[in-house]
Amino acid sequence: DTQDAMREHFLMGRHSLVDCFYLCQTYARIPKHLMRDNANLLILFRQDGTNLRHVCNVHVNTDMTFEEFVALCRDCWRRRYGFFVIDKDSALRNGRYRRGFTEYALS
Numbered sequence: 001d002t003q004d005a006m007r008e009h010f011l012m013g014r015h016s017l018v019d020c021f022y023l024c025q026t027y028a029r030i031p032k033h034l035m036r037d038n039a040n041l042l043i044l045f046r047q048d049g050t051n052l053r054h055v056c057n058v059h060v061n062t063d064m065t066f067e068e069f070v071a072l073c074r075d076c077w078r079r080r081y082g083f084f085v086i087d088k089d090s091a092l093r094n095g096r097y098r099r100g101f102t103e104y105a106l107s
Helices: 004-015 032-036 049-060 066-077 092-096
Strands: 041-044 084-087 097-099
Touching: 041 049, 049 066, 049 084, 066 084, 066 097, 084 092, 092 097
Parallel strands: none
Antiparallel strands: 041 084, 084 097
16 A cells, blocks of 8 residues: 555654644545544645545534534635644634634634
């Protein structure tokens, strides 16, 4: 698999306090148990409904409905170079969901 080396760096880097960025175009193709479950920050640029549904089901559905999640994402993506951030280490009303890196989406 062409991703084996990247997966190994990601897994071992976290245990050595190394920050890793894993850039991909399709959320559903990221290995679940190794990467999706261990990521603490997700940066979402424009996505299709299938990928949004996957992200919502795994990271968001206890905090808001799928429709609310899609509305927040679309609001971010309307802005030039806009992106939506999910910071899994932050509290719900203290930066877990953001427009870009600095604007809290829920407060």
